[in-house]
Amino acid sequence: MAAFPVFHFASALVHLSLSLIISFLGLAQYIAHYLSTQTYHQFIFLSRNPNPALTARGWQVLPVDYNNPSDVRYKLVGVDTVISTISGQAQLSLIDAAADVHVRRFVPSEFEGSPRQRPEDDPLDRGQKLALTRLREKQQRGMEYTIFTCGIFYERFSPGGMAALQLGAGTHISAEGSYILDIRRQTASIPFHRSGDGVYICMMSAEDVARYVVAALDLPSWPNEFFMAAERIKVDDIVSIAEVMYGGLLQRRYYDKATLMNDISFALETCDDSEHWRLRHLMATLQGRYDFQETNLNQLIPIQPKAFVSWLIAAWSNIT
Numbered sequence: 001m002a003a004f005p006v007f008h009f010a011s012a013l014v015h016l017s018l019s020l021i022i023s024f025l026g027l028a029q030y031i032a033h034y035l036s037t038q039t040y041h042q043f044i045f046l047s048r049n050p051n052p053a054l055t056a057r058g059w060q061v062l063p064v065d066y067n068n069p070s071d072v073r074y075k076l077v078g079v080d081t082v083i084s085t086i087s088g089q090a091q092l093s094l095i096d097a098a099a100d101v102h103v104r105r106f107v108p109s110e111f112e113g114s115p116r117q118r119p120e121d122d123p124l125d126r127g128q129k130l131a132l133t134r135l136r137e138k139q140q141r142g143m144e145y146t147i148f149t150c151g152i153f154y155e156r157f158s159p160g161g162m163a164a165l166q167l168g169a170g171t172h173i174s175a176e177g178s179y180i181l182d183i184r185r186q187t188a189s190i191p192f193h194r195s196g197d198g199v200y201i202c203m204m205s206a207e208d209v210a211r212y213v214v215a216a217l218d219l220p221s222w223p224n225e226f227f228m229a230a231e232r233i234k235v236d237d238i239v240s241i242a243e244v245m246y247g248g249l250l251q252r253r254y255y256d257k258a259t260l261m262n263d264i265s266f267a268l269e270t271c272d273d274s275e276h277w278r279l280r281h282l283m284a285t286l287q288g289r290y291d292f293q294e295t296n297l298n299q300l301i302p303i304q305p306k307a308f309v310s311w312l313i314a315a316w317s318n319i320t
């Protein structure tokens with residue numbers, strides 16, 4: 001599609017102007033794809049880097065220096081909605097600039113479990129807690145914000161891992177086999193409660209998350225948190241689905257809370273970084289951080305998200 005600087009259209013089409021703050025692949029590119037194919041919204045990317053792959057698709061990419069507040073403000077003038085997929089200090093700078101230039105809506109980089117389920121001292125925090133505090137302050141001054149809680153991306157189970165799709169670099173578990181299923185090695189790591197209570201997660205493909213986010217842009221009002229899920233499923237059942245897809249049994253290793261705490265300590269002591277983050281994500285799963293029982297966005301948007309079993313079979317269909 002033709003991409004125009006949103007500030008040229010700000011006065012006439014301010015409600016249609018969008019800015020995506022992102023890198024060149026991953027979630028942001030899915031969002032851009034659906035924006036350009038399903039809507040008439042104008043959008044631009046902000047990135048620290050030139051992204052020839054994006055510009056080749058006709059999308060406009062503006063360079064940004066998050067350490068320079070006036071540069072960030074300048075890039076956001078006339079923008080209606082910011083969708084952020086960045087974290088840390090850079091996202092704080094983006095929030096401040098957006099509020100300064102009266103952006104109407106801000107979507108923070110929160111496409112996972114609900115912040116309500118996080119512990120006070122969260123080892124997985126990448127600056128989200130500070131960002132949400134800042135957004136609550138800015139809301140008092142008129143900038144709306146909404147979190148899109150969606151649970152786990154199916155792409156955690158992709159061949160090549162999330163990294164193959166330019167997703168999840170900041171999670172430390174973007175390599176194949178880093179989360180629950182290691183299909184190629186035929187193993188599964190399963191968090192469980194000794195009480196016998198099931199460990200559940202909500203899930204959706206990143207592509208469907210993007211479809212919901214884009215469709216939600218046209219909703220007249222947003223709560224502070226949207227919940228959406230394609231599946232709410234027991235971890236054991238994820239493993240069973242993978243076994244059916246794979247056509248054989250996976251070697252299951254079960255982790256209760258005490259085992260996880262012990263193994264996390266050992267990984268820290270031995271400086272085994274990848275094991276440490278892998279176990280932290282299993283612990284987060286055990287703690288129910290990716291589980292919620294009610295959705296409020298599925299009901300508002302007539303999209304049929306892909307089922308996990310179909311997604312998994314398609315993802316692994318050509319892999320030997």
Ligand SMILES: NC(=O)c1ccc[n+]([C@@H]2O[C@H](COP(=O)([O-])OP(=O)(O)OC[C@H]3O[C@@H](n4cnc5c(N)ncnc54)[C@H](OP(=O)(O)O)[C@@H]3O)[C@@H](O)[C@H]2O)c1
Binds near residue numbers: 087112156
């Ligand atoms: N639910 C799930 O299972 C799941 C899994 C993975 C990710 N996610 C969500 O997806 C979103 C993106 O996470 P991610 O881990 O894929 O991305 P990420 O690694 O955090 O990076 C996203 C983009 O942020 C920019 N960036 C990175 N470091 C930066 C820095 N120091 N300063 C400024 N900008 C920086 C980069 O864009 P430029 O280089 O273009 O500037 C990068 O491509 C998050 O909201 C996360 O919650 C969800």
